[in-house]
Amino acid sequence: MNIGGGVVFGAPRATSLRFCHRIPTLRSFSSPCASPSSFTEHVSFIRDVAAAEPPKHLSHLLRLLKTRGEAIISPEAKQGLIPLVVPLAKNSSADAGASLYTRGDFAKSQISDLDAYLLRKVGLFPDVLERKVIHHLEKGDYVSALVTGEFYTKKEHFPGFARPFVFNAEVLLKVGRKLEAKDAARGALKSPWWTLGCRYQEVAQIAEWDDEQIEYIKERVTEESRQEDLNKGKDPTQIALDEAAFLLDLASLEGTWDDYLERIAACYKEAGLPDIARFVESRD
Numbered sequence: 001m002n003i004g005g006g007v008v009f010g011a012p013r014a015t016s017l018r019f020c021h022r023i024p025t026l027r028s029f030s031s032p033c034a035s036p037s038s039f040t041e042h043v044s045f046i047r048d049v050a051a052a053e054p055p056k057h058l059s060h061l062l063r064l065l066k067t068r069g070e071a072i073i074s075p076e077a078k079q080g081l082i083p084l085v086v087p088l089a090k091n092s093s094a095d096a097g098a099s100l101y102t103r104g105d106f107a108k109s110q111i112s113d114l115d116a117y118l119l120r121k122v123g124l125f126p127d128v129l130e131r132k133v134i135h136h137l138e139k140g141d142y143v144s145a146l147v148t149g150e151f152y153t154k155k156e157h158f159p160g161f162a163r164p165f166v167f168n169a170e171v172l173l174k175v176g177r178k179l180e181a182k183d184a185a186r187g188a189l190k191s192p193w194w195t196l197g198c199r200y201q202e203v204a205q206i207a208e209w210d211d212e213q214i215e216y217i218k219e220r221v222t223e224e225s226r227q228e229d230l231n232k233g234k235d236p237t238q239i240a241l242d243e244a245a246f247l248l249d250l251a252s253l254e255g256t257w258d259d260y261l262e263r264i265a266a267c268y269k270e271a272g273l274p275d276i277a278r279f280v281e282s283r284d
Helices: 037-049 058-067 105-109 114-122 126-138 142-152 163-174 178-188 200-207 212-220 223-231 236-254 257-270 274-281
Strands: 014-019 026-028 085-090
Touching: 037 058, 037 085, 058 085, 105 114, 114 126, 126 142, 126 163, 142 163, 163 178, 163 200, 178 200, 212 236, 223 236, 236 257, 257 274
Parallel strands: none
Antiparallel strands: 014 026, 014 085
């Protein structure tokens, strides 16, 4: 059973959590970083509305964001955002990250490069990996750039996200490997379009596709297509989930999320997932 499950181009800048592709769990866009009562609203929202287990370090992350000067916002402040996210802060340290980093550890590590330290000692971050590839390109080290770009796309690193494949396609194009770039871009477009990290058209150009994929998706959300699937014996639950995923793709083209909320929620209800439907519809 697949449910539509990134960072979306054109949405207001905010730190948020999102539902992972395929299974209804939450993944943080940012690395988590004590649990003041003012943060319980997010914990309660995730548990009671999103019907998911709040991330272990959510309160640490919220405190870190607040320490950085970002404004913590209501988890229901979702206007203009993809409906499968939980907003945390707008416009998106010291003691706040004490459980994840101890002051002085970077110096003690004797690793001179901060990005290298983050990747080795803290975790994998898309922006850090992309920056590392760019540095390799700037130095003319195309082999290291390609190896790092390929590493970025390993499915266990950022499952459900198209962005690593988009970036890898851009790198391949820069080093003159146009055919491989086209294949990488086409692979990226097989993932949810709202995880591309850029406009669909930019990736479609590398893939050398016109609007045929958009037209195909539009056809797939028609009543005729639904009836055709039913006639073929396709599981009605999967039909509804596929339609929700297609609608999310279409909404991502122009960032018109609010225009599709009612239909997306209806699909999840039809698929027997009322908790996700309620989560999608929940907003200030």
